Amino acid sequence: MSGPSDYQPSNPALQWLERRLPILGLMHSSFVVYPTPRNLNYWWTFGAILSFMLGMQILTGVILAMHYTPHADLAFKSVELIVRDVNYGWLLRNMHACGASMFFFAVYVHMLRGLYYGSYKEPREVLWILGVIIYLLMMATGFMGYVLPWGQMSFWGATVITNLFSAIPYFGESIVTLLWGGYSVGNPTLNRFFSLHYLLPFLIAGVVVLHVWALHVAGQNNPDGVEPKTEKDTVPFTPHATIKDGFGVACFLLLYAWFIFYMPNYLGDADNYIPANPGVTPPHIVPEWYYLPFYAILRSIPNKLAGVIGMFSAIIILCFLPWLDAAKTRSSKYRPLAKQFFWIFVVVCILLGYLGAQPPEGIYVIAGRVLTVCYFAYFLIVLPLLARIERPRPVPNSISEAILAKGGKAVASVAVMLVAAGALFLGSMQDARASEGSDKPPGNKWSFSGPFGKYDRGALQRGLKVYKEVCASCHGLSYIAFRNLAEAGGPGYSVAQAAAFASEYKVKDGPNDAGDMFERPGRPADYFPSPFPNEQAARAANGGAAPPDLSLITKARSYGRGFPWFIFDFFTQYQEQGPDYVSAVLQGFDDHVPEGVTIPEGSYYNKYFPGHAIKMPKPLSDGQVTYDDGSPTTVAQYAKDVTTFLMWTAEPHMEARKRLGFQVFVFLILFAGLMYFTKKKVWADSH
Amino acid sequence: MNPDASTIAAGAPIEVDLSPVAEGQDIKVFWRGKPIYISHRTKKQIDEARAVNVASLPDPETDEARVKSGHEQWLVVIGICTHLGCIPIAHEGNYDGFFCPCHGSQYDSSGRIRQGPAPANLPVPPYQFVSDTKIQIG
Numbered sequence: 001m002s003g004p005s006d007y008q009p010s011n012p013a014l015q016w017l018e019r020r021l022p023i024l025g026l027m028h029s030s031f032v033v034y035p036t037p038r039n040l041n042y043w044w045t046f047g048a049i050l051s052f053m054l055g056m057q058i059l060t061g062v063i064l065a066m067h068y069t070p071h072a073d074l075a076f077k078s079v080e081l082i083v084r085d086v087n088y089g090w091l092l093r094n095m096h097a098c099g100a101s102m103f104f105f106a107v108y109v110h111m112l113r114g115l116y117y118g119s120y121k122e123p124r125e126v127l128w129i130l131g132v133i134i135y136l137l138m139m140a141t142g143f144m145g146y147v148l149p150w151g152q153m154s155f156w157g158a159t160v161i162t163n164l165f166s167a168i169p170y171f172g173e174s175i176v177t178l179l180w181g182g183y184s185v186g187n188p189t190l191n192r193f194f195s196l197h198y199l200l201p202f203l204i205a206g207v208v209v210l211h212v213w214a215l216h217v218a219g220q221n222n223p224d225g226v227e228p229k230t231e232k233d234t235v236p237f238t239p240h241a242t243i244k245d246g247f248g249v250a251c252f253l254l255l256y257a258w259f260i261f262y263m264p265n266y267l268g269d270a271d272n273y274i275p276a277n278p279g280v281t282p283p284h285i286v287p288e289w290y291y292l293p294f295y296a297i298l299r300s301i302p303n304k305l306a307g308v309i310g311m312f313s314a315i316i317i318l319c320f321l322p323w324l325d326a327a328k329t330r331s332s333k334y335r336p337l338a339k340q341f342f343w344i345f346v347v348v349c350i351l352l353g354y355l356g357a358q359p360p361e362g363i364y365v366i367a368g369r370v371l372t373v374c375y376f377a378y379f380l381i382v383l384p385l386l387a388r389i390e391r392p393r394p395v396p397n398s399i400s401e402a403i404l405a406k407g408g409k410a411v412a413s414v415a416v417m418l419v420a421a422g423a424l425f426l427g428s429m430q431d432a433r434a435s436e437g438s439d440k441p442p443g444n445k446w447s448f449s450g451p452f453g454k455y456d457r458g459a460l461q462r463g464l465k466v467y468k469e470v471c472a473s474c475h476g477l478s479y480i481a482f483r484n485l486a487e488a489g490g491p492g493y494s495v496a497q498a499a500a501f502a503s504e505y506k507v508k509d510g511p512n513d514a515g516d517m518f519e520r521p522g523r524p525a526d527y528f529p530s531p532f533p534n535e536q537a538a539r540a541a542n543g544g545a546a547p548p549d550l551s552l553i554t555k556a557r558s559y560g561r562g563f564p565w566f567i568f569d570f571f572t573q574y575q576e577q578g579p580d581y582v583s584a585v586l587q588g589f590d591d592h593v594p595e596g597v598t599i600p601e602g603s604y605y606n607k608y609f610p611g612h613a614i615k616m617p618k619p620l621s622d623g624q625v626t627y628d629d630g631s632p633t634t635v636a637q638y639a640k641d642v643t644t645f646l647m648w649t650a651e652p653h654m655e656a657r658k659r660l661g662f663q664v665f666v667f668l669i670l671f672a673g674l675m676y677f678t679k680k681k682v683w684a685d686s687h
Numbered sequence: 688m689n690p691d692a693s694t695i696a697a698g699a700p701i702e703v704d705l706s707p708v709a710e711g712q713d714i715k716v717f718w719r720g721k722p723i724y725i726s727h728r729t730k731k732q733i734d735e736a737r738a739v740n741v742a743s744l745p746d747p748e749t750d751e752a753r754v755k756s757g758h759e760q761w762l763v764v765i766g767i768c769t770h771l772g773c774i775p776i777a778h779e780g781n782y783d784g785f786f787c788p789c790h791g792s793q794y795d796s797s798g799r800i801r802q803g804p805a806p807a808n809l810p811v812p813p814y815q816f817v818s819d820t821k822i823q824i825g
């Protein structure tokens with residue numbers, strides 16, 4: 001994108017085009033012959049990774065929007081229907097939802113890279129500021145996207161975040177009304193968020209073009225922070241950078257696929273599988289992980305306006321970075337002190353993120369305050385001061401000189417560290433599992449856990465029986481249609497069996513020609529009828545607590561894993577908090593109430609229910625449901641079967657997900673390997 | 688992008704019958720999409736609310752100014768935390784009033800902020816008594 005190009009296509013048709021619109025020349029000069037510093041390391045591939053992720057998000061998002069309904073009453077259901085009924089809808093949704101997290105992960109790496117190597121310094125200030133603008137736009141887009149599924153966290157996250165603007169003096173309230181389009185977060189809010197969520201990514205794409213343009217004018221920074229001087233310092237973008245970026249993207253895809261296929265709910269919040277309810281605030285509102293450090297800053301300042309200002313200035317301060325850090329040396333590689341403070345800063349950010357997810361009480365609040373001060377001190381005190389007092393090591397004269405001086409030790413040591421850490425995690429895990437607290441649901445062996453997990457067909461069929469004979473008298477299963485019983489990966493009934501099962505139910509239909517509603521036998525396309533006509537009736541019949549719909553219950557319930565479990569869970573693919581909890585509650589009833597716990601009238605003691613007082617009486621007892629396959633008719637077995645069945649209702653395509661995941665992994669590993677060797681070949685004489 | 692006509696029309700005043708609410712109980716009604724708490728306060732709650740030194744409050748306001756005279760037992764407030772908008776839980780916290788689970792703000796039996804990050808008291812919506820047992824909100 002810099003200056004006219006002397007590119008001449010050989011094909012006459014392309015020559016014709018080139019004389020009228022030199023777009024090929026632009027591409028050629030920007031992405032083929034463009035000289036890139038030859039000492040770039042893999043941290044520089046994150047630019048390409050980010051472009052790839054942006055494309056991915058737009059592509060999956062456009063398709064999802066074709067199936068999504070932006071209406072307060074329908075949005076939650078339409079997302080569930082995407083996952084259940086749209087071809088590969090579960091894949092699209094996982095790609096988009098995990099994609100947002102991966103996008104932010106990559107952007108944080110990209111930003112920290114810039115911070116470490118001083119990529120914001122003269123002459124790249126505008127490039128850096130454009131990057132901060134992209135980041136702000138991403139945060140807005142991510143936030144509005146999180147609202148669209150219209151679950152509890154969506155709704156209350158939207159409430160909390162939009163209310164931030166009410167802290168602005170004088171205009172605050174009117175800004176908030178403008179955001180809501182009403183008197184509170186509601187349908188108009190959802191509609192405008194949907195519209196903006198569709199618009200902003202294209203703005204991001206526009207700013208990305210500016211960002212890349214500015215990059216190609218100023219040239220790329222590099223790990224040594226010295227500008228390329230001669231031909232010898234650079235290599236042409238294609239094939240060198242292209243193939244290296246390709247390898248970087250392939251490795252990143254491995255991580256991305258791990259989330260999509262094996263841990264799709266790891267980064268989400270179980271509460272978001274509960275439809276939005278404006279009358280009930282979830283006990284603990286947490287934003288998505290990528291906002292947590294800023295949320296922690298907001299909460300640690302005890303004044304509302306100051307908190308909001310603190311939170312926004314934590315981001316805006318990045319724009320002033322080029323002037324706050326006046327040191328002449330760019331790269332922290334040659335700045336012994338700056339290097340140490342950089343890593344301290346990274347740790348501060350991670351700790352702030354951890355605090356953002358904790359309840360705002362006691363020690364967490366104090367720690368939050370200390371870390372908030374550290375965060376700002378890094379920018380306002382440490383960096384300006386270092387520029388004055390630090391004595392950097394001498395910088396090499398040129399890039400080629402720097403390359404001669406070093407071997408590949410950095411990469412090797414990082415790899416060794418990662419392997420060691422991984423081994424440590426896996427090793428310590430087994431004994432640690434055993435010592436879990438007693439109020440946490442005990443772990444179970446589920447047939448569906450792990451990378452090759454499958455549902456146990458027998459358990460699904462028995463679980464359906466338990467649901468039908470016991471649970472169904474109070475709990476609905478409204479997202480499940482009878483036809484689902486005959487689908488692949490389900491209980492394994494034939495189409496005829498599912499139809500016969502359906503016909504045992506009476507379903508309300510109508511109005512007929514006379515305008516009356518009538519009842520008819522169920523058909524495979526019908527959904528399980530709910531035991532109560534509406535929520536109020538359910539509430540009234542059950543002493544004030546409406547029995548929740550069970551379709552999603554195993555994904556909508558969870559319990560805090562706490563540190564460090566949630567880290568191990570990532571490696572072990574532990575995703576069964578929900579089933580563990582559900583089966584524990586089913587078995588956790590006890591007539592004998594322990595001392596110190598008071599159970600109000602009309603409630604029952606349950607060991608695993610939060611607060612221990614549950615409105616549901618003990619639902620299962622030994623021998624209550626007869627099994628004809630000889631399985632033991634005990635509460636433990638019932639609980640296990642019905643939980644397996646409810647896991648299937650929550651995630652009917654899990655088997656397909658894990659199967660496809662394995663294939664994708666085999667492909668990606670081969671692909672990444674090929675990319676690596678191609679890259680080695682291309683770079684063979686450039687190192 | 689301000690509220691459209693139908694949203695505004697749906698925000699018209701509503702009437703609420705208070706007779707079923709016993710002393711010490713409260714009900715939650717929705718008006719303009721916002722939860723409104725109507726509490727039938729006990730003698731103890733009223734006395735507590737009146738006993739505090741108003742000047743010491745973060746957002747000084749007397750209990751008398753927050754209820755209608757002659758109907759001291761009825762407290763009507765918008766149940767939206769003035770911090771970041773969560774719904775506080777009634778009958779919780781240290782002040783016999785409301786407790787916000789989100790960031791721990793505590794309100795007293797007059798809906799005034801006593802502790803936590805919230806800057807202001809729970810707002811009192813516009814309402815009047817149409818009879819002794821019925822109010823009109825809005």
Ligand code: FES
Pocket residue numbers: 768769770771772773787788789790791792803804805
């Ligand atoms: S929203 Fe109530 S304390 Fe923050």
